[in-house]
Amino acid sequence: MKKKLLALCLSMGLLAGVPAISFAEVNIVPQDLSAAPNIATTALQQLSWIPVNPAEKSIIDLAQQGQSLNFANISGPVAAYSVPANMGELTINLNSEINRHQVYSPNVLVFDQNMTPFAYFPSQYFTYQEASVMEGDSLSGTIKLTPALGQKQLYLLVFTTPDDLKNTTTQIDPAKAYAKGVGNAVPDIPDPIAKHVTQGKLKLNVASNSNSSVLIGALFGSPKVAPVTVGDTASTSVAVATPPVKQAEILSGTEDYFNQAIKKSIDNGDIDSALKLLDEAERLGSKSARKTFIENVKKP
Secondary structure (H helix, E strand, O other): OOHHHHHHHHHHHHOOOOOOOOOOOOOOOOOOOOOOOOOOOOHHHOOOOEEEEOOOOEEHHHHHHHHHHOOOOOOOEEEEEEEOOOOOOOEEEEEOOOOOOOEOOOOEEOOOOOOOOEEOOOOOOOEEEOOOOOOOEEEEEEEEEEEEEEEEEEEEEEEEOOOHHHHHOOOOOOOHHHHHHOOOOOOOOOEEEEEEEOOEEEEEEEEOOOOEEEEEEEOOOOOOOOOOOEEEEOOOOOOOOOOOOOOOOOOHHHHHHHHHHHHHHOOOHHHHHHHHHHHHHHHOOOOOHHHHHHHHHOOO
């Protein structure tokens, strides 16, 4: 305990000279472990820690690859990652995909090479990000860590809690996002609500960075402790064949918006815009957009 407090005090002093990331938006101090679960080392040793190196991305489907960790304040499967601590500062991006209006709300507990917890990022840290060209809607957050000299490996445990399961995430309706993106009037339709669940898909990638903020591990002058061998550090992620995911049904308000926009574009003689609207509507699951397009094109 004394070693842990010493390392934390020294890390705070060192961070005074390091450009820091702002946690003000979510009022989080990562070094505050008071709300973090106190998980026994023996339980952590039973996990298989998936290695993720800089410039790599790990994708885990918790329904297929999640692991069990029996602890009162953890619900459902967890994900366990190991990252190298001897390659400088690290920037870690974690993305939890929203699928069919359901999402896994992640918390992240960071351990040093001796499995001592040093930073905690609760679920409030991972905020809603609307869909982009490359990614769908998600809960996302960026973690910046500075491994102390002498550290060889850091460990990240991702989990959700019973309190997280009581909450929901409000998404932005695709029709609103599309209208905003093309400069149209934003329709007055309700936004979908994503339920927090114990399953989901996590994407984690690691990069080296020069502006990290949270120091992990004991510094020079602290007592040395032999590294603990933690479970099986898997050499590769196992590819698991998963059945195709059924596309979520489009909301009626969203479908009406696209049908009206298609009709308006055709009435104005803008077939190109109508086709783009048709493609976007069908991508979102519309079953009436094509019929609307054909019927209005055939009109005299």
